[in-house]
Amino acid sequence: MMTKSRTRKIRWSFIIFFIPVALWLLLLIVLPHIELLRISLTSTSTDGFTLDNYKAFFLEPIYWLTFVRTAMYSIIVTAIVLIISLPVAFYITKISKIKTQGLLMVLILVPFWVSEMIRVYGWMILLRESGVINSIMLKLGIFNQPIEMLYNDITMIMGLVYTSMLFMIVPIIGVLGSLDDSLIEAAHDLGAKKLAIWKEIIIPYCMPGIMSGSIIVFMLVLGSYLTPKLMGGKNALWFTEQIYNQIIVYFNWEQGSAFGFLLLLLSSLIIWVALKLTKQSFSEVVR
């Protein structure tokens, strides 16, 4: 009797905590996606079930090219973020003193206290034709005339790298913190040079952190809207803009839903391939 009432108690507490999570998942994620899926399989012109919206994505080069471009840039941004984050995380966890560690973490966090919009406008103030950098360069006589540094792919990549850096550094710091310094020393003692230590010891050890950071950054960049729209080139679209245009501009909910669903499927596919290529298991990465 005793044990029975105890198990019942545990179950109740479990249900109380589980309900908000379940509701949140169901109402905000599962239901909208089911509706998205349903809408994407209908058409404005014909009744009933149709795959026309999906067909349009693959048949119209402008659509799938936009997606390929978006995915490629997202991978490039993720790679750049990773290359910058590894040494930064290493410096914070292994080289800097404990007192400065906190300060450095705050420095990384502070930019995220303002909204993405403000951050992007900050970049724009710096980079535009009449912006801070141009006026300084003109005064110093380095530029003869102002140069437009906004609205090109390189600026956009820089903006995306900047806005997603934190999400790579934090998980890598998490795993690096548990890396015993003596492993690095042991590798050095056994004859490894700096490059070999990074390649054989530090990066393999950080792999779970690197993968979870990469997934977050990749998804974040792939689904970002503001930065590519405000900083990117005017002649090339980000895939989220494509969805926005379909739903808001053309009022084509069916096509927009199909794009949204394809974004989900294709990005999941890319992550699955990446996990397979690096031989990481998903459960290990999300832990």
Next chain:
Amino acid sequence: MQIALSIKDLTKQFGDFTAVKDLTFDVEDGKFFSILGPSGCGKTTLLRMIAGFYQPTAGSIEIQGKDMLGMEPNKRPVNLVFQHLALFPMMNVFENIAFGLKRKGEKGPGIEKKVNDMLERVGLPDSGPKKINQLSGGQKQRIAIARCLVLEPTVLLLDEPLGALDAKLREHMKVELKKLQVKVGTTFVYITHDQSEAMVMSDYVAVMNKGSFEQLDTPQNLYSNPSSSFVAQFVGENNKFNVALQKDESGKFFAKTKDGGLYTLSNSFKLQNSESFDMFVRPEAIIINPANPKPEFNVINADVKAILFDGGNSRLLVTPEKTDEEIIVSLPQNRQFDYIKARDSIKIGWDPEAAVCFNKTGEQIYDDEI
């Protein structure tokens, strides 16, 4: 005999603190050399300088006659077995041992042969594909040593590698390690704070205190002829008496305790400040109820406070009459002394030859010492 490791006037300072002070010593090729000292005595600093992780403030380190100054750890013909072993968790046993060989640029088949030979040698054949976390403590130990030995270093450095093992396994590994060293013939430099580890395994032991060597000798000499109060206290168990020294007309020396006990001594001393001496008598040098003591024997009456039974290492805790000093006496387990019970009065005695006296150092090795 060839000299494997030669240290001259080696000093290391961290700011104002001198961790290693003017050390000079040589280690012969193929010897098991231990550095024994309490924590904070500078032994790890010394080892890390030999391995190349610290640069000495002054002095030189030569390995087989080659100066090591300024040479990176990855270029030195020494390898270090870390305190917590530092096996690479993302690699299996084979890859761990092959790591150093690959860095040397050796190729596949050669590596495979060497690694398998090494695994055979440390008694763990077929464990190449195992993950590190599948190994027991003792096995990890052997893999960590194998990972270094496979590179055929001139000197193998070991930083208290047995510290993390439980007592029984540690006893076992001591013997294993000694056997392994004899088998491979590599020079081992082993640091530890456990005097029994140092004594059992080593050909030579250096007792280190506050950055310098108190004594460098064979374990036997260290035990029977300690050269300072510190060594007498640190190596093996010892009874310590705070005494003042006296000399009678015939030139014989006596040690006088503050409770008025007077003990004969065999050696002679230069008396200056006679109050501050430490006298040491080993527990096993003290005889219980001596039957026909020689005339010069120090025989005193004492009360048995407790019997500290520990198998072959059993001891009596006794207090000389009218004092509150405590003396530890070995209690042989040959049934001869089974009649002794706690609170009995017994006689104990020792040969003056067995007692040693040193100037008091003021050194406290353990916190609870008086």
